[in-house]
Amino acid sequence: MNYTKKIALSLTAAAFAMVVSPAFAAGGEIAVIVKTTNSNYWQNVQKGAAASAKDAKAYTMTFQGPASESAIADQVNMVENAVTRKVAGIVLAASDPDALIPALKKAWEAKIPVVLIDSMVSDAGKKYYQSFLSTDNEAAGEQSAKALISQVGKTGKIAIMSYVAGAGSEVGRVGGFKKYIEANSKLQIVGPYYSQSQMATALNQTTDVLAANPDLKGIFGANEPTAVGMGRAIVQAGKAGKIVAVGFDGNEDLKNFVKDGTLYATAVQGSYSMGSLGVKTVISLIEGKKVPAFVNTGVVIVTKANVDLPEAKNVLY
Secondary structure, eight states, rough: OOOOHHHHHHHHHHHHHHOOOSSSSEEEEEEOOSSSSHHHHHHHHHHHHHHHHHTTTTTEEEEESSSTOHHHHHHHHHHHHHHHHTTEEEEESSSSSSHHHHHHHHHHHHTTOEESSSSSGGGGGGGSSSSEEEEOHHHHHHHHHHHHHHHOOOSEEEEEEEOOOTTTHHHHHHHHHHHHHHHHHOOOEEHHHHHHHEEEHHHHHHHHHHHHOOOEEEEEEEHHHHHHHHHHHHHHOOOOOBBBBEEEEEOOOHHHHHTTOSSSSEEEOOOOHHHHHHHHHHHHHHOOOOOOSEEOEEEEEEEEETTTTTHHHHHHO
16 A cells, blocks of 8 residues: 555545534635745745635635745744634645644644645644645655666666655655665665755755766656756766656756756646645635545656646646
């Protein structure tokens, strides 16, 4: 059973057994709180959230995130402040699986419905939110590994450039990637290395990995800033087209890296859908309606072959 199926099964009873009584009449502020506002990925989440909020005339939306994904205490404060000002609902992408739980408990005690997007919290917090919308990160990691193996084969050396150790999305995504590689090839894995979702850090780490491993056949960058830094390092090292690189997420830089051959592929999440469906789901909860425990927002593997086709254009940002 994969990671997401386990989540869905563990949440189903809680999500459907718990009746969320609206704390307010329909309407009010929906607080969308993400891991950072300094990323095109999260800005695309904002676009989706804003579109749904615009359609829901009785509601207003606020959008917040820390300066970086590693500023976890700042995100905790944002959630606590939203509870204090008695928002109608919260849509949250949790930067840490444990640190946000006390703040989520406060929301639950205040009868403020919470929808998680992108990243899970640990089991201790499962009673404090009502729905989780995300990529099936384990499956996405597997798809990324398949794309890499299709080009490098089943022997040799590859590297993993990851982001924040222990983040819910990272555990599933990088775990799924490694699990597939180990089960289906004899590839040796170097890393993972953790960029803390800082592009410059990923660039420096990738530069060092390429220099220390001249026989490297492939490399995986597990989120947007990490993959962008990885791509830039590959270009600077003169390795574009000489090493098979697979990224994750789909901003303009990554799209261009696919087009020019720096990346063989990038796995692009439905970030717009996360924002859009996150707001729609929390509105349903505010209005006392039942919602699914888990919604898989999916990924598309974007390569030169499909980068200009609708299936890729609908998710690139």
